[in-house]
Amino acid sequence: MNITEVRVKLTEAKKNRLQAFCSITIDNDFVVRDLKIIEGYKGAFVAMPSRKLADKCPKCNSKNHLRARFCNDCGAKLDDKRALGESRGEAGEESKGKFKLYADTAHPINSNCRDEIEQKVLAAYKEETEKAKQPGYKPPVMGEPDTDDYDVETS
Ligand SMILES: [Zn+2]
Known part of the structure:
Protein backbone atom coordinates (compact mmCIF):
# COMPACT_ATOMS: atom_id res chain seq x y z
CA MET A 1 0.00 0.00 0.00
CA ASN A 2 1.27 3.43 -0.91
CA ILE A 3 0.02 6.56 0.71
CA THR A 4 0.25 8.96 -2.17
CA GLU A 5 -1.16 12.06 -0.56
CA VAL A 6 -1.80 13.40 2.90
CA ARG A 7 -3.81 16.52 3.59
CA VAL A 8 -3.77 18.14 6.97
CA LYS A 9 -6.15 20.75 8.23
CA LEU A 10 -5.07 22.23 11.52
CA THR A 11 -7.81 22.99 13.97
CA GLU A 12 -8.09 26.49 15.32
CA ALA A 13 -9.65 25.71 18.63
CA LYS A 14 -6.98 24.97 21.16
CA LYS A 15 -9.44 24.04 23.83
CA ASN A 16 -9.04 20.32 23.35
CA ARG A 17 -6.36 17.90 22.28
CA LEU A 18 -7.56 17.61 18.72
CA GLN A 19 -4.81 19.21 16.64
CA ALA A 20 -5.82 18.49 13.07
CA PHE A 21 -8.05 16.62 10.67
CA CYS A 22 -6.37 14.64 7.89
CA SER A 23 -7.20 12.72 4.80
CA ILE A 24 -4.96 10.17 3.15
CA THR A 25 -5.00 8.92 -0.42
CA ILE A 26 -4.02 5.32 -1.05
CA ASP A 27 -2.39 4.38 -4.37
CA ASN A 28 -3.79 7.53 -6.00
CA ASP A 29 -7.15 5.80 -5.94
CA PHE A 30 -8.81 5.70 -2.59
CA VAL A 31 -9.30 8.46 -0.03
CA VAL A 32 -9.86 7.99 3.67
CA ARG A 33 -11.06 11.10 5.46
CA ASP A 34 -11.44 12.27 9.01
CA LEU A 35 -8.30 10.88 10.50
CA LYS A 36 -7.45 12.98 13.51
CA ILE A 37 -4.23 14.08 15.08
CA ILE A 38 -4.51 14.18 18.81
CA GLU A 39 -2.05 15.53 21.29
CA GLY A 40 -1.50 12.72 23.76
CA TYR A 41 0.61 12.49 26.85
CA LYS A 42 3.46 10.99 24.86
CA GLY A 43 3.16 13.30 21.90
CA ALA A 44 0.90 13.52 18.89
CA PHE A 45 -0.75 10.40 17.55
CA VAL A 46 -3.11 9.53 14.73
CA ALA A 47 -6.67 8.42 15.40
CA MET A 48 -8.52 6.55 12.70
CA PRO A 49 -11.86 7.79 11.46
CA SER A 50 -14.57 6.69 13.82
CA ARG A 51 -18.23 6.88 14.51
CA ASP A 104 -13.16 2.93 13.99
CA THR A 105 -14.76 2.98 10.56
CA ALA A 106 -11.49 2.39 8.68
CA HIS A 107 -8.27 1.18 10.18
CA PRO A 108 -5.06 -0.72 9.47
CA ILE A 109 -5.06 -4.38 10.42
CA ASN A 110 -1.38 -4.74 11.09
CA SER A 111 1.27 -2.69 12.80
CA ASN A 112 3.38 -2.14 9.66
CA CYS A 113 0.53 -0.40 8.00
CA ARG A 114 -0.33 1.51 11.15
CA ASP A 115 3.28 2.70 11.45
CA GLU A 116 3.38 3.80 7.86
CA ILE A 117 0.19 5.80 8.16
CA GLU A 118 1.31 7.32 11.42
CA GLN A 119 4.72 8.33 10.11
CA LYS A 120 3.38 9.89 6.95
CA VAL A 121 0.53 11.67 8.63
CA LEU A 122 2.65 13.02 11.46
CA ALA A 123 5.31 14.19 8.99
CA ALA A 124 2.66 16.01 7.01
CA TYR A 125 1.29 17.47 10.21
CA LYS A 126 4.72 18.82 11.16
CA GLU A 127 5.12 20.31 7.73
CA GLU A 128 1.71 21.92 7.89
CA THR A 129 2.43 23.33 11.35
CA GLU A 130 5.60 24.95 9.98
CA LYS A 131 3.76 26.32 6.95
CA ALA A 132 1.07 27.74 9.20
CA LYS A 133 3.66 29.98 10.85
CA GLN A 134 4.40 31.72 7.56
CA PRO A 135 2.57 34.93 6.69
CA GLY A 136 -0.19 34.48 4.13
CA TYR A 137 -0.70 30.84 5.02
CA LYS A 138 -3.67 29.26 3.34
CA PRO A 139 -4.98 26.03 4.83
CA PRO A 140 -5.67 23.18 2.40
CA VAL A 141 -9.17 22.82 1.07
CA MET A 142 -10.90 19.83 2.55
CA GLY A 143 -14.42 18.73 3.11
CA GLU A 144 -15.93 19.97 6.31
CA PRO A 145 -15.24 17.58 9.14
CA ASP A 146 -18.05 16.30 11.23
CA THR A 147 -17.96 18.92 13.94
CA ASP A 148 -20.15 16.75 16.06
CA ASP A 149 -17.11 14.61 16.66
CA TYR A 150 -14.99 17.37 18.14
CA ASP A 151 -15.08 15.87 21.60
CA VAL A 152 -12.42 13.30 20.94
CA GLU A 153 -11.95 10.50 23.39
CA THR A 154 -8.48 9.14 23.93
CA SER A 155 -7.37 6.20 25.91
ZN1 LIG B 1 -36.79 7.50 23.63
Whole structure:
Protein backbone atom coordinates (compact mmCIF):
# COMPACT_ATOMS: atom_id res chain seq x y z
CA MET A 1 0.00 0.00 0.00
CA ASN A 2 1.27 3.43 -0.91
CA ILE A 3 0.02 6.56 0.71
CA THR A 4 0.25 8.96 -2.17
CA GLU A 5 -1.16 12.06 -0.56
CA VAL A 6 -1.80 13.40 2.90
CA ARG A 7 -3.81 16.52 3.59
CA VAL A 8 -3.77 18.14 6.97
CA LYS A 9 -6.15 20.75 8.23
CA LEU A 10 -5.07 22.23 11.52
CA THR A 11 -7.81 22.99 13.97
CA GLU A 12 -8.09 26.49 15.32
CA ALA A 13 -9.65 25.71 18.63
CA LYS A 14 -6.98 24.97 21.16
CA LYS A 15 -9.44 24.04 23.83
CA ASN A 16 -9.04 20.32 23.35
CA ARG A 17 -6.36 17.90 22.28
CA LEU A 18 -7.56 17.61 18.72
CA GLN A 19 -4.81 19.21 16.64
CA ALA A 20 -5.82 18.49 13.07
CA PHE A 21 -8.05 16.62 10.67
CA CYS A 22 -6.37 14.64 7.89
CA SER A 23 -7.20 12.72 4.80
CA ILE A 24 -4.96 10.17 3.15
CA THR A 25 -5.00 8.92 -0.42
CA ILE A 26 -4.02 5.32 -1.05
CA ASP A 27 -2.39 4.38 -4.37
CA ASN A 28 -3.79 7.53 -6.00
CA ASP A 29 -7.15 5.80 -5.94
CA PHE A 30 -8.81 5.70 -2.59
CA VAL A 31 -9.30 8.46 -0.03
CA VAL A 32 -9.86 7.99 3.67
CA ARG A 33 -11.06 11.10 5.46
CA ASP A 34 -11.44 12.27 9.01
CA LEU A 35 -8.30 10.88 10.50
CA LYS A 36 -7.45 12.98 13.51
CA ILE A 37 -4.23 14.08 15.08
CA ILE A 38 -4.51 14.18 18.81
CA GLU A 39 -2.05 15.53 21.29
CA GLY A 40 -1.50 12.72 23.76
CA TYR A 41 0.61 12.49 26.85
CA LYS A 42 3.46 10.99 24.86
CA GLY A 43 3.16 13.30 21.90
CA ALA A 44 0.90 13.52 18.89
CA PHE A 45 -0.75 10.40 17.55
CA VAL A 46 -3.11 9.53 14.73
CA ALA A 47 -6.67 8.42 15.40
CA MET A 48 -8.52 6.55 12.70
CA PRO A 49 -11.86 7.79 11.46
CA SER A 50 -14.57 6.69 13.82
CA ARG A 51 -18.23 6.88 14.51
CA LYS A 52 -19.99 7.32 17.76
CA LEU A 53 -21.49 4.19 19.17
CA ALA A 54 -25.17 4.32 19.88
CA ASP A 55 -27.82 2.22 21.48
CA LYS A 56 -31.56 2.20 21.50
CA CYS A 57 -33.83 3.97 23.91
CA PRO A 58 -35.72 1.37 25.98
CA LYS A 59 -38.90 3.43 25.65
CA CYS A 60 -39.16 4.54 22.04
CA ASN A 61 -36.37 2.56 20.36
CA SER A 62 -34.63 5.55 18.78
CA LYS A 63 -30.88 5.66 18.70
CA ASN A 64 -28.85 7.76 21.06
CA HIS A 65 -25.15 8.30 21.47
CA LEU A 66 -23.88 6.29 24.42
CA ARG A 67 -23.00 9.42 26.28
CA ALA A 68 -26.46 10.92 25.92
CA ARG A 69 -28.21 11.14 29.25
CA PHE A 70 -31.66 11.67 27.83
CA CYS A 71 -33.30 10.27 24.73
CA ASN A 72 -33.15 12.66 21.77
CA ASP A 73 -36.62 11.66 20.72
CA CYS A 74 -38.82 11.02 23.71
CA GLY A 75 -36.73 12.64 26.43
CA ALA A 76 -36.66 9.56 28.64
CA LYS A 77 -33.83 9.46 31.12
CA LEU A 78 -31.25 6.97 29.99
CA ASP A 79 -29.05 4.84 32.18
CA ASP A 80 -25.81 6.79 32.18
CA LYS A 81 -23.80 3.70 33.05
CA ARG A 82 -24.98 1.77 30.03
CA ALA A 83 -21.78 2.41 28.08
CA LEU A 84 -20.01 0.26 30.63
CA GLY A 85 -22.19 -2.76 30.03
CA GLU A 86 -21.11 -5.81 28.11
CA SER A 87 -23.97 -6.02 25.70
CA ARG A 88 -24.93 -2.97 23.78
CA GLY A 89 -27.40 -4.15 21.20
CA GLU A 90 -26.64 -3.26 17.64
CA ALA A 91 -23.48 -1.30 18.19
CA GLY A 92 -22.16 -3.73 20.74
CA GLU A 93 -18.53 -4.50 20.16
CA GLU A 94 -16.40 -6.78 22.21
CA SER A 95 -15.24 -4.39 24.83
CA LYS A 96 -16.08 -6.17 28.02
CA GLY A 97 -16.54 -3.48 30.58
CA LYS A 98 -14.26 -1.10 28.76
CA PHE A 99 -15.62 2.38 28.34
CA LYS A 100 -15.84 2.68 24.61
CA LEU A 101 -17.81 5.39 22.89
CA TYR A 102 -16.35 5.27 19.41
CA ALA A 103 -15.64 2.58 16.85
CA ASP A 104 -13.16 2.93 13.99
CA THR A 105 -14.76 2.98 10.56
CA ALA A 106 -11.49 2.39 8.68
CA HIS A 107 -8.27 1.18 10.18
CA PRO A 108 -5.06 -0.72 9.47
CA ILE A 109 -5.06 -4.38 10.42
CA ASN A 110 -1.38 -4.74 11.09
CA SER A 111 1.27 -2.69 12.80
CA ASN A 112 3.38 -2.14 9.66
CA CYS A 113 0.53 -0.40 8.00
CA ARG A 114 -0.33 1.51 11.15
CA ASP A 115 3.28 2.70 11.45
CA GLU A 116 3.38 3.80 7.86
CA ILE A 117 0.19 5.80 8.16
CA GLU A 118 1.31 7.32 11.42
CA GLN A 119 4.72 8.33 10.11
CA LYS A 120 3.38 9.89 6.95
CA VAL A 121 0.53 11.67 8.63
CA LEU A 122 2.65 13.02 11.46
CA ALA A 123 5.31 14.19 8.99
CA ALA A 124 2.66 16.01 7.01
CA TYR A 125 1.29 17.47 10.21
CA LYS A 126 4.72 18.82 11.16
CA GLU A 127 5.12 20.31 7.73
CA GLU A 128 1.71 21.92 7.89
CA THR A 129 2.43 23.33 11.35
CA GLU A 130 5.60 24.95 9.98
CA LYS A 131 3.76 26.32 6.95
CA ALA A 132 1.07 27.74 9.20
CA LYS A 133 3.66 29.98 10.85
CA GLN A 134 4.40 31.72 7.56
CA PRO A 135 2.57 34.93 6.69
CA GLY A 136 -0.19 34.48 4.13
CA TYR A 137 -0.70 30.84 5.02
CA LYS A 138 -3.67 29.26 3.34
CA PRO A 139 -4.98 26.03 4.83
CA PRO A 140 -5.67 23.18 2.40
CA VAL A 141 -9.17 22.82 1.07
CA MET A 142 -10.90 19.83 2.55
CA GLY A 143 -14.42 18.73 3.11
CA GLU A 144 -15.93 19.97 6.31
CA PRO A 145 -15.24 17.58 9.14
CA ASP A 146 -18.05 16.30 11.23
CA THR A 147 -17.96 18.92 13.94
CA ASP A 148 -20.15 16.75 16.06
CA ASP A 149 -17.11 14.61 16.66
CA TYR A 150 -14.99 17.37 18.14
CA ASP A 151 -15.08 15.87 21.60
CA VAL A 152 -12.42 13.30 20.94
CA GLU A 153 -11.95 10.50 23.39
CA THR A 154 -8.48 9.14 23.93
CA SER A 155 -7.37 6.20 25.91
ZN1 LIG B 1 -36.79 7.50 23.63
